[in-house]
Amino acid sequence: MKKLLIQENGVVTILSVIIMASLLLFFSVLIDYARIAAFQLKTENEARTGIRSVLSAYDDSLYEKYGLFGRGGTEGKAIFTEVLGGSGAKYTGLDTRSHFDFIVSQLEEADVQTAYTLGQHDVFARQVLEEMKYKAPVDFTLEVLSKFTSLSKALKESSGAVQTLEDLRKLYEKREELLEKALSLQEKAVTTLIDNEAVAAIPAGSGSSGNSAATSLSLADRYASFARQVEHDASLPEDEEPAYSYSIASYRHSVSQMQSKLRTGGGKREQHDSLLEDALRKIEQSREVNAQMERIVEESKKATVGAYDEVAGADVAGSDDYALPNDTVRDLEEMRKSGEKLLRSSEWFQGYKQELLAQSSRGYAAASEIDQLISLWSTAMSWPLSSSRQASLQNGSSKAVSVVSAYEQDYGPHGTVMKQRRESVLDSSVKNKLSEQKAKTKSLWKQAKNMLGGLSGTSAMPEHQEQFAKVKERYQQNLLFNDQGGETAGPRKVTQAADAEDAAKESSGLMDSLFSGMSDMLLDGRDYFYFGEYAAGRFSYFAPQQLRKLLESGDTDGLSQMASFDNQELEYVLYGFHDPMGNLIAAYGELFSVRLAIRTMEGLVASRSLGHPLLILSAAIIYGLEKTMEDMISFATKGTAPISKYIKAELSYLDYLRIFMLLHGGDQEKRLGRMIAVIEHNTGLTLAQVPSGVTGEARVSMKLWFLPGVMGMLGRLDLLQGKVVGNRYETTQTVGWSY
Known part of the structure; x- marks a missing residue:
């Protein structure tokens, strides 16, 4: 190998250089x-940290x-830039005496933008x-x-009983008014056909002459004598004075x-029949x-x-501590079904119609x-x-007396048929x-309204109205910011x-609506319940x-001074009136209404011995009004009132405002x-300008060591x-x- 590498011809050396250069590249x-890969990861982590x-x-x-949570304090870009700079971007070169950094980054540019604000409803919610x-649920x-x-x-049973009996009461009064009109028409028909003077003209007893005037029978008994007197005077010579002229004239x-x-x-038969026909129409109505x-x-x-049963069936801790007396629910259920006692049978109406037809006949x-009889007398008094x-006059008078007396004995003011019908219709x-009871109820209702x-009769102070105007402006701007188009119409007046x-x-x-809201909260955990609990814990109330x-004396002195926005934030969130008194009227009106419902339930149980459904209802309302006014005084005195005489709590x-939040789920956006x-x-902030989410963008670079x-x-x-x-590399x- 040594010989191969150091040969003088250099071929292998060149080859080695090529290989080494390639490897170096x-x-x-x-x-x-x-x-670069490490730089990407590092800068991403630094940006997240920033x-x-x-x-x-x-x-x-x-x-x-x-x-x-909303951004505040130091400006965001300054923090972001400082964090990125402190993470290594400030080192722009190598200083091998102090350290060796494999990745030296340099911050070129940094910026922070708002992504979300607290004024956005989805963010706030x-x-x-x-x-x-x-x-909240706990x-x-x-x-x-x-x-x-x-x-x-x-x-549930009380609500059903009150609503059912109240609906029946209105119809009952309408039905009875129609029947009383029919009875009045029936009585008027009798007097139209035979008035008192006509009855005197045809006495009840044969041969009677009446108290102040001659009757048909008495005149009939004297007719033969009258005829003879006329015949006698007619037969006298012309120069002789009549002997019976005064008697004949009389x-x-x-x-x-x-x-x-x-x-x-007797000459108003058509009117008599018309009145009875009108009475028949009233009976049909x-x-x-x-x-x-x-x-x-x-x-x-x-x-x-429904909702009542769902709430009753919920496994709520502590509910066993508040039990109603035995049979209370059963008694109320019977009252809900007691309306049938107010009905009149179809046979009753049919019998009344038959009675009118018989009277007409x-x-x-x-x-x-x-x-x-009138015709007989007309004939009898004509010549000759x-x-x-x-x-014939005596027979006609006796027959008329018999028929008219029988009619009057049945249908006259003291007639047996009319007496029975009057008792049946009037139910005195x-x-x-x-x-x-209605008079007493009316008096109590007047006290409650007062x-x-x-x-509603308290005038708002200008400075308080100005507060509400500013809040309304903020409210409408927020709706516009959330693309809700502002508010075109205010809440429904109470x-x-x-x-x-x-x-x-x-x-x-x-x-009913209140328990529906409770049921929704238990079954679905509706968002508006959480919003209501949040408002109850964070906002003021009146x-x-x-x-x-x-409430005790009607004195309104000082009330207008206390009706500032700062004293009724929760009521405003609940009802949304932009005036100092509107939300208070709504809140205390509903408080009275809920207390009246509970107290009327107690009144139904307490009055059940009266028997007649409408008497029970009327007595229950009287009881409810009396006790509800006591409750309102209790709230004004100590801030609380017993939930019921059956519940020792x-x-x-x-608490009631929190309940009303369930009642008024309403438009969540509003x-x-x-x-x-x-x-x-309260803060002077505009939440549409308070960031709750931000986006940071940083441009950083790193020097390449080898082949850029x-x-x-x-x-x-x-x-x-x-x-x-x-x-x-950037x-x-x-x-x-x-x-």
Whole structure:
């Protein structure tokens, strides 16, 4: 081998040089390529470290008060540049006396851009959910839900009973009004056909002459004498004065008066029939209303599984501590189904119709007899007179007396048929009690409206209205920022129910929605529940003690001063009114409504001994109003009230606001916008300008050791992630990160 390598002809030496040069080229490229790969990894890690360092500078006050991460403090680019420089980019050459760096990087350019902001609803919502996902369910379940779970079945039956009986009550009153109109028309038909004077003209007893005027029978008995007197005077010579002129004239006058009375009573047969036909129509209309009531009753008997049952079936810790008395739910269920007691049978309506048809027929007969009697008298009083007509007059009068008296004995003001029908239609004992209860209910409802009416009657202070205007502007700007188009219409104004009965029904419907929200939270963990719990924990609310003077005496002094935005942030998030009193009216109105629903449930149980469904309902509403007003005073005095007389536990005003968050899931985007507006108002920040995620871009370079031309050629073949500029390799690292 030695001889072969040192031959003088040099062939092998040249070959060796070629081989060594090739190896040197290969290893040079390989070394720089390895350096480039390591450089890529190193700069990527440095960029990630830099961007995390940028996000480490967050707004302390924003986090401490609201649990939100947003960029704050030192400017992001400065941090990013400093971190990249401190990681090795500051070394621009080799100093073998201190170290040997295989990869010496140089920062050419660096920049930081905002990727996400806290003002974006999806970003804001994500941070809120992260903050609340562990804490919120535990808090709500232990503090509130366990106390409602035991009431769920009772409130389900109570809500069904109130809504069913209230629907039936309105139809019941409509049906009874129609029946009373039919009864009035029936009575009017009798007096139209035979009024009091006509009855006097045809007395109940044969031969009676009446108290103040001659009757048909008495005149008939005197007819023969009258005819003879007329015949006598007619036979006298012309120069002789009539002997009976005064008696004849008096008799004719009495007959004329009697006929006039008979015509007054018996000459209105068409009106009599028309009134009875109208009464028949009223009965048919009332029967149709009764059919609507039957459908409601049948629907009320159907057992349904809904939100109440889902809440009742939930395994909630602590719910066993709040048990209702035995049979409470069963009693309420029976009341829900008790509406059938208000129905009238189809046989009842058919019997009433038959009665009117019979009255019409007998009225026709009575009118015919009167007409015939009038005709008999007209004939009897015409010339020539004949005493033989007395018998027909007596018979006609007796027959008319018999028919008319029989009609009047059945259908007159004191007639047996009308008496029974009046008792059947009017049902006075129940309706009188209902009327008394309604008067008391009306008085209590007036007190309740006055109790809360001071809120709507309180004038807002200009500075408070200005606060709300600024918050509204922030809210609308945030909606626009999130492409929600701003708010074109405000929330629906809260209106009080027209009467206590409507208020009770509305409160039952409110309770249905409330339990639906609880069920959704238990089954699906709805996001709006977490948002509500976040707001309840972070925002202010209007303490009910501030309403004590208003609720106790109606005194509104000082209330307007306390109605600033800073005192009702939670109510604003919940309802969204941009005025000082609107959110308070809505919150305390719903608080009253929920308390009324619970207290009315208690009233149904307490009043079940009254028997009649509407008496029970009316008494329950009275009980509910009285106890609810006591609850409102309790809130104003100590901030809490008993959840029910059956549950020995109390809930605060704040607890109810948390419950109402479940009731008003509403438009999530608008609720998030209001939450952001509250935070911006308190911090002075614009969350749309507060970064929660950033993107860092750094351009760094490294000096190539060997063959930059070859590395440049590799770069043109897309074998490198960066590019070769002169004798340096450059790459750009882009890294994004968020809280």
